[in-house]
Amino acid sequence: DTEVTQTPKHLVMGMTNKKSLKCEQHMGHRAMYWYKQKAKKPPELMFVYSYEKLSINESVPSRFSPECPNSSLLNLHLHALQPEDSALYLCASSQDLFARPQHFGDGTRLSIL
């Protein structure tokens, strides 16, 4: 069992829908990450939160909106997505930002119709 929990595991949505991906960790980690992974590719970093503040935004389109309500939770709000946004979305956490091992959730497989 992973220590980073992501919900839902699968999500199918239309291009006009609004949905949210959720991530939770209880390891006391202070850095949390969102990655996007396309098939047969390595993960691409999207956002990084450090101590609940947005630290890195890798030029992600505004249709993706991250939120970190507290040190254990990380959300990714989705709105008006495009078919090319279909991918595996992975959440990760680490003790801090300084090259600590990242612990990943199982991911959410997102399909945009």
Place this chain on the structure above:
Amino acid sequence: AQKVTQAQTEISVVEKEDVTLDCVYETRDTTYYLFWYKQPPSGELVFLIRRNSFDEQNEISGRYSWNFQKSTSSFNFTITASQVVDSAVYFCALSEAVASNYQLIWGAGTKLIIKP
């Protein structure tokens, strides 16, 4: 320029064979970290090991071993007596203290297939 190269796209071996996954990296930082992650078909990325640039000592963990050589900028991963459960995509990654502000730079991954 690619900073982490995993030249082997896919490797297929029969169970119980030994297999080595290659990783070559490029950096100008003197302080950096190297990682290996495993991604089974289920999707989650599993952390395997982290080495820092000041520690070239090789590491063994059960059937897994890692060979870090700064002289050749390589951090290779060997699985001894492979098992079907080792089938996965394996990623090597680099974290630099300065150039990439500690964010992970991933290799393209090597898909390992272990046949029974």
